[in-house]
Amino acid sequence: MTVKEIAEKLDFQVLGGEKGLDQAVTTGYVSDLLSDVMGNARAGSIWVTLQTHKNVMAIASLKDLAAIILVNNHKPEDDMLAQSNEEGIPVLATSMGTFDVSGKLYELLRK
């Protein structure tokens, strides 16, 4: 499933990185600890987090993640958004909390 399909199905707002919307999402990873994501997330993951600074994009890029979803209406800082656009790694947003987002993503992606 592509980032775009997920965003449409779950009504996520696309805040940046539109170039990467056709990227395939293979699985998800949920964490706010950057070393945890660095050590354990798999390439092609959609990353669920509430961290909104630029280092999130550095990690997403280094780990070849497909997209980032910010929960609870968190908004990315300007330089995070700028790097999202530059790298073509989408940043999505939702008003849902981590539990609901993860549950819905799991439903979609396990098929």
Add this chain to the structure above:
Amino acid sequence: MHFEYQIEGGNFTRAGFASSEIKKMMKQLNVDLGIIKRTVVATYEAEVNVVAHAYSGTIYVDFDEEKVVIKLVDEGPGIDDINQAMTEGYSTASSTVREMGFGAGMGLPNMKKNADDLQITSEVGKGTTVIITMFFAKSEQ
């Protein structure tokens, strides 16, 4: 091939830049993807440690036919007890750094897990040197 990068202590906006450059070079050299992935994890954590814990540093990167050696030399407080620092969960990171999601005390364990060889030497009050070596072909073990 030899490259150098400067790291500024406390400046998180550039953390990961050198790791990203090293990743690009390894891709160009067609290094096995699994090896690139491990290099990225180890190098990023080492880079972030200089930003989070030291005042300034330099990364020296040397490629040859069979390996890449990534040496990070920093000026900083140094590490008093390296074994303790290697323990999963041990961190002296400030609360600001923790709020950003750094400072989980997983950096050195991540480096140990992913580097083919990891050497750390440190002098309290002076600085720390970390040497990560990655081999391009898996040697028989």
